[in-house]
């Protein structure tokens with residue numbers, strides 16, 4: 548992914564929390580148990596901390612450090628963590644441009660080990676997630692290498708990360724529109740046509756709309772998405788499909804347990820948003836699968 552060297556960044560939208568390793572040290576995500584937790588997180592996506600029991604210890608409540616080293620697009624080369632400021636700034640800029648005063652900017656928390664959130668305590672083994680209680684996206688900077696590439700066999704890359712972060716900001720939009728609460732009130736459901744799956748596919752659609760527009764935002768720090776970038780985005784959507792994960796981790800496919808949709812569906816709705824814009828994304832809820 549190509550960055551605009553001169554574009555100004557707003558590092559205040561991202562914080563970095565490390566040292567949240569209370570108790571067990573850094574969570575191993577390479578093993579079998581790590582993989583199981585990963586699957587749960589990818590399946591339940593939003594708010595896995597609650598699902599994992601939450602609570603936790605005070606040791607994870609360390610204050611975050613700021614990201615003030617990230618001032619321009621050129622800083623991504625100097626400190627690779629700055630790329631998360633780019634993803635976050637552009638997601639907020641895109642949605643703010645669409646929703647105007649109805650939009651409340653979300654924040655991103657980069658964390659290592661464990662993190663205390665408005666939804667309880669989470670470890671990085673759960674993968675990226677959105678917490679509606681505090682309006683923040685939580686992601687481990689090593690997620691792409693540890694999970695997407697090593698565990699799921701994805702190509703990885705910055706564009707793939709922008710898709711994942713864009714998906715989580717899609718949940719932020721659903722939080723603001725009330726769609727998230729509506730689906731959660733319907734109870735945890737699974738299966739290809741469940742409200743839960745549609746919620747996830749809509750977040751993919753929103754991510755697609757964001758990616759299609761990200762380079763044309765005023766003074767965007769992202770200069771260009773080339774064909775290789777787009778291939779990496781589609782590849783990431785493929786490896787987070789329920790059928791792909793089930794086959795890879797369990798050897799078989801059971802659609803009744805799907806909560807995020809198949810690889811094909813995720814790629815489809817990502818492309819819908821990318822090609823047709825944000826307005827098609829509501830159709831996820833009226834389409835009979």
Ligand SMILES: [Zn+2]
Pocket residue numbers: 592593714715718747750
């Ligand atoms: Zn999700």
